[in-house]
Amino acid sequence: MSETGIASLRAGLQSAGISDGTPMRYSAFRLFAEALRGHRGWRPAWRDPEPQAEYDTLVIGGGGHGLATAHYLASRYGAQRVAVLEKGWIGGGNVGRNTTIVRSNYLLDGNEPFYEYSLKLWEGLEQDLNYNAMFSQRGILNLYHSDSQRDAYIRRGNAMKLHGADAALVGAEGVRAMYPWLNFDNARFPIQGGLLQRRAGTARHDAVAWGYARAADRRGVDILQNCEVTGLQIEGGRITGVDTARGPIRARKVGVAVAGSSSRVMAMAGLRLPVESHVLQAFVTEGLKPLIDGVVTFGAGHFYVSQSDKGGLVFGGDIDGYNSYAQRGNLPVVEDVIEGGMAIMPAIGRARLLRMWGGVMDMSMDGSPIIDRTPVEGLYFNGGWCYGGFKATPASGMAFAHLLATDEPHPTATAFRLDRFRRGFPIDEKGAGAQPNLH
Amino acid sequence: MIIHHPLLGPRDAQEFTVLGDASLIDRPDGMAEGAPDAFDSYLHLRDNPAGTHRELWYHEAGDRSWLVVTRDTRTHEVMQVELARDVALAAGRGR
Ligand SMILES: Cc1cc2nc3c(=O)[nH]c(=O)nc-3n(C[C@H](O)[C@H](O)[C@H](O)COP(=O)(O)OP(=O)(O)OC[C@H]3O[C@@H](n4cnc5c(N)ncnc54)[C@H](O)[C@@H]3O)c2cc1C
Numbered sequence: 001m002s003e004t005g006i007a008s009l010r011a012g013l014q015s016a017g018i019s020d021g022t023p024m025r026y027s028a029f030r031l032f033a034e035a036l037r038g039h040r041g042w043r044p045a046w047r048d049p050e051p052q053a054e055y056d057t058l059v060i061g062g063g064g065h066g067l068a069t070a071h072y073l074a075s076r077y078g079a080q081r082v083a084v085l086e087k088g089w090i091g092g093g094n095v096g097r098n099t100t101i102v103r104s105n106y107l108l109d110g111n112e113p114f115y116e117y118s119l120k121l122w123e124g125l126e127q128d129l130n131y132n133a134m135f136s137q138r139g140i141l142n143l144y145h146s147d148s149q150r151d152a153y154i155r156r157g158n159a160m161k162l163h164g165a166d167a168a169l170v171g172a173e174g175v176r177a178m179y180p181w182l183n184f185d186n187a188r189f190p191i192q193g194g195l196l197q198r199r200a201g202t203a204r205h206d207a208v209a210w211g212y213a214r215a216a217d218r219r220g221v222d223i224l225q226n227c228e229v230t231g232l233q234i235e236g237g238r239i240t241g242v243d244t245a246r247g248p249i250r251a252r253k254v255g256v257a258v259a260g261s262s263s264r265v266m267a268m269a270g271l272r273l274p275v276e277s278h279v280l281q282a283f284v285t286e287g288l289k290p291l292i293d294g295v296v297t298f299g300a301g302h303f304y305v306s307q308s309d310k311g312g313l314v315f316g317g318d319i320d321g322y323n324s325y326a327q328r329g330n331l332p333v334v335e336d337v338i339e340g341g342m343a344i345m346p347a348i349g350r351a352r353l354l355r356m357w358g359g360v361m362d363m364s365m366d367g368s369p370i371i372d373r374t375p376v377e378g379l380y381f382n383g384g385w386c387y388g389g390f391k392a393t394p395a396s397g398m399a400f401a402h403l404l405a406t407d408e409p410h411p412t413a414t415a416f417r418l419d420r421f422r423r424g425f426p427i428d429e430k431g432a433g434a435q436p437n438l439h
Numbered sequence: 440m441i442i443h444h445p446l447l448g449p450r451d452a453q454e455f456t457v458l459g460d461a462s463l464i465d466r467p468d469g470m471a472e473g474a475p476d477a478f479d480s481y482l483h484l485r486d487n488p489a490g491t492h493r494e495l496w497y498h499e500a501g502d503r504s505w506l507v508v509t510r511d512t513r514t515h516e517v518m519q520v521e522l523a524r525d526v527a528l529a530a531g532r533g534r
């Protein structure tokens with residue numbers, strides 16, 4: 001269709017009250033019009049600025065947490081002259097590799113208020129960012145297979161409710177009504193019921209990164225890609241700036257949110273962390289007809305599954321268990337995950353695997369995160385997210401922005417201190433002790 | 440990954456569990472001056488390098504020996520496998 005044809009169509013739609021409205025960059029009309037001209041009219045959603053010599057605040061890491069931090073710094077704390085420094089392209093790390101489960105079904109006091117706060121932020125996220133992150137509160141069901149596991153889930157559900165989260169216990173019949181194709185009568189692990197959090201769900205992970213990036217960019221945050229931080233400039237115990245692949249940049253405050261690379265970046269400040277980097281794998285099948293409309297986790301093995309909007313079954317399981325920066329795992333864990341899947345959901349054996357990949361995670365000594373100051377003045381650390389940091393993205397960004405702006409921990413993140421192990425206050429949901437690969 | 444066990448030859452990594460950094464052999468002296476700090480860093484802090492890493496592997500589904508595996512964490516290439524006992528003895532721990 002010609003340009004004039006598009007213009008007259010647009011005029012027609014507008015007179016019919018269907019407007020592509022100038023401030024609205026994306027609309028059904030715009031999509032239609034672009035389709036007709038080979039999608040050559042789209043413009044980048046955020047700028048690609050040159051680094052300035054100096055900023056007030058630098059955020060290292062353009063994953064979900066770094067971008068969210070920048071957005072909340074600019075939008076809630078009035079920060080100006082903020083830049084996000086990303087080694088590769090934004091969203092290329094774990095924020096684009098995870099299985100997108102968002103939930104607040106934690107047990108311990110240090111964690112649950114924070115994750116519930118995060119879930120509440122998710123509920124308003126798309127309005128806040130004016131971006132469709134496809135957040136879908138489709139519910140998570142944690143299956144239980146024994147009386148003791150049921151009792152543990154009752155306790156967990158009560159802890160959740162005490163902190164304002166929702167939780168419901170579902171018996172075997174209730175589970176059967178939701179997912180009749182589960183393997184209920186497995187001789188070793190019969191399904192007795194499940195703990196259901198209805199407000200939990202999934203989101204489109206890339207869109208979360210992009211939405212935060214666009215919102216931050218619009219408030220003047222410089223998002224600097226291909227800008228790996230190669231050194232931290234520290235004078236007299238105080239941070240003064242960073243060295244990057246695109247030259248040195250001065251700053252008074254630097255926040256580090258680099259997930260699996262936490263130890264590498266903090267080593268530039270001479271710090272050793274209570275963190276090991278481990279690989280976690282994820283899997284997607286070919287697209288199938290709608291089968292599973294929520295998230296289900298197996299309680300007697302490591303397996304969890306949901307279905308993407310494209311129809312692929314998205315599933316995963318345990319970490320590989322050895323230190324790794326390779327962003328790919330090994331076959332024994334693939335076998336273990338698939339065995340878990342076959343045990344609980346035999347129908348999965350008929351699906352073909354389309355893709356699998358790995359991401360490097362910052363596994364902490366107690367399985368819980370860290371958002372804190374460091375011994376270096378002006379240097380702040382956000383990490384130790386293990387396999388569960390996607391759901392935390394909004395609250396992590398808010399809490400880190402709060403810390404960077406006020407030098408005080410956010411009220412929901414007071415337990416996430418760097419020195420809690422030394423003081424004897426770990427937040428160990430699993431009670432596994434100081435061994436990262438057991439969390 | 441294949442672990443070349445010094446006594447048993449090539450074994451599948453699946454037969455092992457991983458404990459972590461081989462520095463865990465160097466348990467501090469609990470009676471020494473500054474022991475709380477030494478234990479904090481022994482128990483909780485790790486180098487976690489991207490590159491060569493020496494780590495403790497336990498042959499759980501095998502001969503139950505502890506090994507020190509030297510591995511590249513960027514490629515998973517196994518460079519060296521020693522008996523942890525030999526490493527500890529060479530470091531002067533035990534007799
Ligand atoms: C397979 C898998 C499944 C998961 N599933 C879930 C799930 O279902 N639910 C959930 O809540 N969580 C899940 N997670 C965990 C979650 O993805 C992470 O905890 C979270 O994304 C980490 O925060 P981030 O988004 O900021 O990290 P990343 O996206 O990894 O961001 C860190 C960024 O820092 C950059 N960087 C590193 N070094 C430097 C440097 N020197 N200079 C500049 N930039 C640097 C990296 O390039 C990267 O882009 C999963 C993780 C994986 C791997």
